Amino acid sequence: MTVFNKATIIGVGLIGGSLALAAREKGLFNHIIGIGRTPDNIRKAKELGVIDDYTVDLTQGVKDADLVIIATPVGTIVSLIEKMLPYLKKGAIITDVGSVKEEITNRVDDFHLSTVNFVGGHPIAGTENSGVEAAFPDLFKGKKCCLTPSKQTNPSALKKIKDLWTAVGSEVILMESAVHDRTLGAVSHLPHFIAFSLVNFLNDIDQSKERIFDFSAGGLKDITRIAASHPVMWKDIALMNKTQIVDIIEKYQKELNSFKKLIKKEDSNGLFQKVQKARNIQRNIIGKT
Numbered sequence: 001m002t003v004f005n006k007a008t009i010i011g012v013g014l015i016g017g018s019l020a021l022a023a024r025e026k027g028l029f030n031h032i033i034g035i036g037r038t039p040d041n042i043r044k045a046k047e048l049g050v051i052d053d054y055t056v057d058l059t060q061g062v063k064d065a066d067l068v069i070i071a072t073p074v075g076t077i078v079s080l081i082e083k084m085l086p087y088l089k090k091g092a093i094i095t096d097v098g099s100v101k102e103e104i105t106n107r108v109d110d111f112h113l114s115t116v117n118f119v120g121g122h123p124i125a126g127t128e129n130s131g132v133e134a135a136f137p138d139l140f141k142g143k144k145c146c147l148t149p150s151k152q153t154n155p156s157a158l159k160k161i162k163d164l165w166t167a168v169g170s171e172v173i174l175m176e177s178a179v180h181d182r183t184l185g186a187v188s189h190l191p192h193f194i195a196f197s198l199v200n201f202l203n204d205i206d207q208s209k210e211r212i213f214d215f216s217a218g219g220l221k222d223i224t225r226i227a228a229s230h231p232v233m234w235k236d237i238a239l240m241n242k243t244q245i246v247d248i249i250e251k252y253q254k255e256l257n258s259f260k261k262l263i264k265k266e267d268s269n270g271l272f273q274k275v276q277k278a279r280n281i282q283r284n285i286i287g288k289t
Contacts (some may be wrong), residue, residue, distance in 0.1 A: 002160045003028055010035040010058070010064040010080060014126060015097050017104040017135030020050050020170035025137045035061040045132045058082045060088045067093050067164075074098040075236035077153055078107045081118065090115045097123055100240040101148040101177035109152050117157035120148040120177060122184070123170060128228040141169030146184075175179040185244035190252060192234060193245070195227040273277030 007029040009016045016034075023029045034051035035058060036042025042054040055061045061069050062084045069076050077096050088094075094116060098104060101120050108118045125143040127134060145165040147156050162172045175183070202212055202220075213220075238245055262270040 002163050003030065004067040004164075005030045006015060006033065006065045007031070007067045007069065008033040008035060008061050009051065009061060009069045009071060010061070011071035012051060012054075012132050012135075014130050014134045015123065015131075016069060016140070017045060017048075017132040018137060018139035019071070019097070019123075019127075019168065020045075021135055021137035022140060023164070026167050028164060028167055029067075033061050033065065038232045041132075048135075050135060051133055058084055062087055064089055065092055066206045067095070070094065070096040070098075073233045073236040074100045074104065075246045076103050081108055082111065085111065085113075085116065090223050091202075093119060093120045093160060095121045095161050097121055099188060100237055101146070101175075103240050104149055105150050105177040109150050113152070114231060117154040119153060119158050119161040120150075121161060122148070122164070122180065123165065124188070125170075128225050130230045130233075138169070141164070143170055144173055145170035146173050146175050146177055146180050148180050149206065150177070157221045174229060181241050181244050185241055185248050189237060189241060189245050190248050192226050192229060193238070193251075195224045196234070199224050199227040261268060272279045273280075 007020075007023065009020055009032065012020065012034040020029070020034075024032065031053075032051045034042050034045045036045070036056060037053065039054075039056055041133050042051075042056065045051045046054050058080070065088070068084065068088070070080055072080065077098050083096055083202065084094075095118070096104065097118075099122050101122060105120045108120075112267040123140055123143060123145040125140050125145075127139075147162060147165075162174075165172050205212070244247075259271075259274065262274065
């Protein structure tokens, strides 16, 4: 089991904080430094015992680090890597937890790293809550974590990051970055934008004084829970995975339109077949994952 003497986490929120707690619990990090944008926010992480020390200075925070974990919105990841490169010690490993991988991987490969290593990562875990207060060490247990090595990825660094995620309870999957973005665009990004649009739509059509949300049952809460996700994070995801998300939304709109046509035609058998198909998929595939 690889133990990193000094690990630096940039962005100690739900994911970064949970990884710090899980690694501390497993004895994987000897000393944890947190980097944040403002002292007040990052100080909270130390008060909660998530990190050992903190700074708002990137160059000081990554100095002498064996491992740097970037847990910030995806739009900031590449620029952070570029800024820290001159201050990293030889052999340091950089990894991230961003849910878009192809653009990040390609842009970091363009740096042609020689003395440090980068391993792209994405733990498929989370809640609708954000911030270090929401962090807990069991977040990654039984969850998948995608690693997206490129031809430039150092095999030894890849193994160390794989061992890290395995140790905190994740099932590690190696994927090409483009395949990752297509897959997550469908099963993660699309559902979030459906939830955002549904909540906004229902709010905007409520012209009565009877408060439409007062009549919602558990089903609406279940499918819109993720609409409480952080807007900065999802704005960046949408723009960075734009091509995949737009294509998937257009395909989804065709599926929704097929329901509309069946309803307009009063096609009872067609509606039954489509709902039955979805029911079987949910029960036999999605519900068992």
